[in-house]
Amino acid sequence: xxxxxxxxxxxxxxxxxxxxxxxxxxxxxxxxxxxxxxxxxxxxxxxxxxxxxxxxxxxxxxxxxxxxxxxxxxxxxxxxxxxxxxxxxxxxxxxxxxxxxxxxxxxxxxxxxxxxxxxxxxxxxxxxxxxxxxxxxxxxxxxxx
Amino acid sequence: xxxxxxxxxxxxxxxxxxxxxxxxxxxxxxxxxxxxxxxxxxxxxxxxxxxxxxxxxxxxxxxxxxxxxxxxxxxxxxxxxxxxxxxxxxxxxxxxxxxxxxxxxxxxxxxxxxxxxxxxxxxxxxxxxxxxxxxxxxxxxxxxxxxxxxxxxxxxxxxxxxxxxxxxxxxxxxxxxxxxxxxxxxxxxxxxxxxxxxxxxxxxxxxxxxxxxxxxxxxxxxxxxxxxxxxxxxxxxxxxxxxxxxxxxxxxxxxxxxxxxxxxxxxxxxxxxxxxxxxxxxxxxxxx
Numbered sequence: 001x002x003x004x005x006x007x008x009x010x011x012x013x014x015x016x017x018x019x020x021x022x023x024x025x026x027x028x029x030x031x032x033x034x035x036x037x038x039x040x041x042x043x044x045x046x047x048x049x050x051x052x053x054x055x056x057x058x059x060x061x062x063x064x065x066x067x068x069x070x071x072x073x074x075x076x077x078x079x080x081x082x083x084x085x086x087x088x089x090x091x092x093x094x095x096x097x098x099x100x101x102x103x104x105x106x107x108x109x110x111x112x113x114x115x116x117x118x119x120x121x122x123x124x125x126x127x128x129x130x131x132x133x134x135x136x137x138x139x140x141x142x143x144x145x
Numbered sequence: 146x147x148x149x150x151x152x153x154x155x156x157x158x159x160x161x162x163x164x165x166x167x168x169x170x171x172x173x174x175x176x177x178x179x180x181x182x183x184x185x186x187x188x189x190x191x192x193x194x195x196x197x198x199x200x201x202x203x204x205x206x207x208x209x210x211x212x213x214x215x216x217x218x219x220x221x222x223x224x225x226x227x228x229x230x231x232x233x234x235x236x237x238x239x240x241x242x243x244x245x246x247x248x249x250x251x252x253x254x255x256x257x258x259x260x261x262x263x264x265x266x267x268x269x270x271x272x273x274x275x276x277x278x279x280x281x282x283x284x285x286x287x288x289x290x291x292x293x294x295x296x297x298x299x300x301x302x303x304x305x306x307x308x309x310x311x312x313x314x315x316x317x318x319x320x321x322x323x324x325x326x327x328x329x330x331x332x333x334x335x336x337x338x339x340x341x342x343x344x345x346x347x348x349x350x351x352x353x354x355x356x357x358x359x360x361x362x363x364x365x366x367x368x369x370x371x372x373x374x375x376x377x378x379x380x381x382x383x384x385x386x387x388x389x390x391x392x393x394x395x396x397x398x399x400x401x402x403x404x405x406x407x408x409x410x411x412x413x414x415x416x417x418x419x420x421x422x423x424x425x426x427x428x429x430x431x432x433x
Binding site for chain 2: 015038040071077078080081090093
């Protein structure tokens with residue numbers, strides 16, 4: 001019974017703080033996406049000729065996002081029956097968009113007019129696949145000005 | 146390459162399912178909990194269906210794998226070479242009826258002061274030296290052995306394993322944790338003598354079985370219940386272990402007396418004395 005109460009408290013903490021952080025993060029992501037919308041990012045550019053450019057440079061944006069107890073609990077339960085892990089969909093979505101934004105913001109500061117050959121990689125920072133999971137997302141691309 | 150780029154704000158969230166996480170977890174937890182409860186309940190029901198269908202050889206295998214654990218939990222050494230074991234076996238032998246004829250009955254004499262007798266599946270009967278010391282007549286011992294044989298005949302020991310039975314059957318099938326002579330943690334969790342508890346119905350059946358065997362042996366039930374009467378008189382100041390694993394109240398003695406009366410069995414008769422030196426190893430008390 002005591003264990004159950006501890007789990008419930010951890011779930012409440014995880015959900016409370018986790019969903020608050022997620023709301024704040026999405027708010028910030030949407031604002032910054034709007035502000036950086038004028039610079040196109042695209043995936044082509046590898047083994048293709050780049051658009052006419054005076055200068056190019058590599059830009060890397062990387063972010064580490066931690067899961068929370070609620071998300072991990074939901075994942076553990078989901079592992080029993082299989083299916084979509086809803087709570088991790090938003091976590092990975094935030095990670096990808098944040099990494100892209102960091103790359104883009106740096107490129108814009110440099111004066112990029114567009115970003116070509118953009119790639120995204122994800123890795124999980126977990127302890128042997130056990131316990132709480134953090135994800136790292138890295139986005140990189142070629143800035144052109 | 147010349148394309149016109151028109152900035153477009155992202156308004157749709159295709160990568161995130163628009164279901165509230167709490168609702169999702171609610172359904173998920175509900176599904177998992179309901180399934181687990183259903184499986185747990187099904188296993189509980191299945192025990193009573195499976196136990197009568199187990200073959201003798203499976204029962205013996207289960208008993209052999211549980212034997213080391215049971216001996217550990219009983220405490221005290223196993224007195225394998227004691228001649229009192231032969232005596233107990235000679236007492237038990239005539240009590241073995243047809244339904245148990247294909248089960249080898251093995252008596253394990255445990256060197257401990259606590260008066261106790263118990264069985265595990267596979268025909269293993271445990272008797273403690275404490276029980277021998279506290280016994281006053283052969284009639285008592287025969288009834289106690291008969292009662293334990295009743296549990297064996299009804300497979301109460303297998304039933305009392307409950308859901309652990311499936312764990313055991315699984316580990317037997319896979320050959321894990323059941324090596325002879327080793328008590329593995331897995332088996333320790335499946336057998337727990339301290340919390341061993343038969344249902345009232347099971348005890349009543351075993352009591353009646355013991356009574357029938359006693360009547361067959363002596364033609365009367367005299368002195369057979371004395372052990373219990375002495376111990377129930379001692380309650381509650383002294384509650385022996387035997388009473389703990391076999392909760393025996395005045396009611397059970399009364400029920401047995403009624404059972405005997407219904408069958409016109411006499412509860413009076415001659416006392417068959419125990420052999421000299423039953424309380425000493427090899428009947429040798431060394432007072433020659």
